[in-house]
Amino acid sequence: MDHRETELLLKGYGLTTAEFFYHMPDYTHVLNSFVWQEYDLAPDHPRLFSFIEFWQDEIEGPLHSVRFTHRRMVAPGEWRNVVGEFTLH
Template sequence: MARSGLALQLNHFRLTTAQILYHMPDHPGLLQTYVWQDYDLAPKFPTLRKFLDFWTRNLDGKLHSVQVASCELLQAPQWRNAQALLTVH
């Protein structure tokens, strides 16, 4: 059963984006970009690793590099003191 994004975030999943550079199967000298995004657990990223394992087993394009960005969307509220109080009429 699929879980909602909010339920995953409450269980410490983060929105993870991976930029995957791979060699084109017909032209190995050229690189192509694929962007993958899903909720995953940092720092081990099991969902991304599962996807990359699938890629290496089943797809022809050899991986060149993977850049990963991860952001926790639910965070504690932040506040700061106001430096000035202005009244606009």
């Protein structure tokens, strides 16, 4: 993970994974899928919706559906202050 990703995580970004189902341009009865991942901000998901707009404008395969999930990688409850450490044999 580079510094850019760490900065995004500390600013509240999380990993968004989306699966796009789309019709093949030449075979409209065939559905294909494409998986996309990017760091994005919930609940607005500006990068995801920007990519959906790009798909609709630039890619020939019309979208059938999109399903996505979002996970914040760094949450306040995941950090704790460790005061001491015990080592056993």
